Amino acid sequence: MNDPTVPPAKTPPARRPARISEQLKDLIVEQGLQPGDRLPREQELMDQFKASKNTVREALGALQAQGLVRSRTGPGGGNFVSAQDEDRAMELLGNYFFFQQPRIGDIYALRKMLEPELVATLAGQLTEADFQRLNATIRLYDHKPQNKVEEYRQRLAELDFHAVLAELCPNRVLGFVCGFLQNLLRNLSICKRIYDKPNPELRESGFHYQVKLLSVLNDGDGEAARKIMFDHMCAAQEYMEACEAELATDFLRISSRG
C-alpha cells in the first residue's frame, strides 16, 4: 500500500527538449558538422521542430551543458558546434562516481598500471618547454610548507604534476584516463580529508621521485621511468590506504541525516 509509489513506467517517455537534443546530435552527425560550424538559427529550429522558443532553448541548453554547443550573441552569432573540452568531460564523468565513491585501492589498481606506461611513452619525447612546465610545477613544493594553506596547495600541486604528464601524452585516451583517475582522487571526499592531514615525509619523498623521474625522462630511459613511477604509485597507495583505514576507525560513521 504505502510502497507502490515506484514509477511503473520504466521509461518515463523522454521529455520534448531531451528528444530535440537527441535530434540535434543526429543532425550534427548526419551533416558531418565540425567544431566551429553553425547550427540553424533558433527561429529555424523552432519551425523545424515545431517547438516554442523556450523548448528549443532548453534543448540547446542541454547541449551546452554537455559542452557540445557554444553560443555567441550578435550578428553572425548563433549556436556553434564545439569540441568538448577535457575539463568538461571529466566533470560530467565525475558525476557518475559521485554517489558510488570507489575505494582508494580501486583507483590505484589502475594508476599502477597506466601511469608507469604513460611515462615510459614520454621518455625522450619531451621538449624543453615541456620540461620547464614540469619544473615549474615541482617548484611549488620543493620546500617545506610555511602553513596549512600552503601544505594543502602542495598536495594538490603534486597531483598537478601527474596531470601535466597526462596532458603531454600523445595517446589521448591514455592521457585522458590518467587525468580522470587523478580527478577522481581529487574529488573523493575521503581524499579531501586525507589531504588535510599534514605529512612532511610524503612531500619530500614525492618530490624526490619526481626529480628522479624528470632526470631519466630527459635521458630517454623509458624503462627507468616506468619503474620510478610504479614505485611512486605503490608508495602513494600504501600511504593513502593507511589513512583511509585510520579515518574509518576515527569516525565510525558520519551520516548527515538524523
Added chain:
Amino acid sequence: MNDPTVPPAKTPPARRPARISEQLKDLIVEQGLQPGDRLPREQELMDQFKASKNTVREALGALQAQGLVRSRTGPGGGNFVSAQDEDRAMELLGNYFFFQQPRIGDIYALRKMLEPELVATLAGQLTEADFQRLNATIRLYDHKPQNKVEEYRQRLAELDFHAVLAELCPNRVLGFVCGFLQNLLRNLSICKRIYDKPNPELRESGFHYQVKLLSVLNDGDGEAARKIMFDHMCAAQEYMEACEAELATDFLRISSRG
C-alpha cells in the same frame, strides 16, 4: 597592440541557467542529498534564485541531460536527485572523443593492460548465474553466420562478452574504464567499417579464446586468465590495425564536404 591588457574574456561569462545548474549541484553536495531525494519545487527555486520559470527549468533541464536529476509530475512529484547510470555516463564521455577519434592502437594500448587484469581479478569469483550469462553471449557466435546481418551481430556480441566481464568486475572504476574503451571502439567510425568486413577466422579464434577463458575462470586460475586475455587482445589489435591500414589506402580521403 595585439596584446591588449584586457584578457579577451576567455570565459564568455557563464549564462544564468548554467550558473544555476552549478548552484544546484552545490546544494546537493552541501545538503548531502542522495539519489531519490527531492529538490525544492520549481516555484521555490524561482524565488530562491530570483529567476523566471524558464530559466530555472533550463537549469534543471541541463541537470537532467547529465542524468543527475529526474522529474515527475503531479502531487508528490517534483525534481529528484538521481544517480547517473553507466550508459548515460559513457554517452556523455563519448562526446569528448567524437571530434578527436583516437587510433586503434591507442585504445588497445589500454585494453592490453586493463582487461587481462580485469579477468585475473574475476577468477574464482563468478557465480553460476554469471557463467550462464557469459555462455549465453558466447552462444550467439558459436556457429558460422548465415548472412551479413548475422555476421555483424556476431561481431558486436563479441564485444558484449567483454562488456559483461567488465560489468561483473567488483572494482567499478576498472569495470567502467574497460566498458568505456569497448564503447569507444564500438562507436569509432573506422571500426564500424571494419566490422562490416567479413572475417571468418576472427570469429573462430575469438570464440576459442573465450571458451578457454571461461574454463580457467571456473578453475579460479587468475594467471592463466590474464595470459589468455592478453594474447586475445594482441591478436585483436593486430587484426584491427591491419584493417585500419588497408582502409586507409583504399580511400585516400573521404570528406563529407565539397
Added chain:
DNA sequence: AGATATTTGTTCGTATGTATT
C-alpha cells in the same frame, strides 16, 4: 469511478543586452 488539487511541461509575447556593421 470521478472530481480536485498539486506539480511539472509547453507555449506565447515581449523586453533587454550585446556584438557586428
Added chain:
DNA sequence: TAATACATACGAACAAATATC
C-alpha cells in the same frame, strides 16, 4: 554613432500528468 541581427531573460497563461479524497 546608429541600425541591425541575434541571443538572453522574464512573466503570464495554459496543458498534461498523477496522487488523493
